[in-house]
Amino acid sequence: MIDAPYDPATESTYECLECGHLVTATSNPGTCPECNVCYRNTAMPLE
Ligand SMILES: [Zn+2]
Numbered sequence: 001m002i003d004a005p006y007d008p009a010t011e012s013t014y015e016c017l018e019c020g021h022l023v024t025a026t027s028n029p030g031t032c033p034e035c036n037v038c039y040r041n042t043a044m045p046l047e
Pocket residue numbers: 016017018019020021032033034035036037
């Protein structure tokens with residue numbers, strides 16, 4: 001059994017950097033319909 005550090009089936013929270021709208025999804029939801037900017041996975045550290 002592989003102990004993967006990231007399970008793609010697990011829901012992650014994505015945040016719109018423009019309006020702060022939060023979306024919970026199993027994969028990247030793409031772009032915010034309001035701002036047309038990419039969502040950021042809040043589980044990923046900002047670099
Ligand atoms: Zn937005």
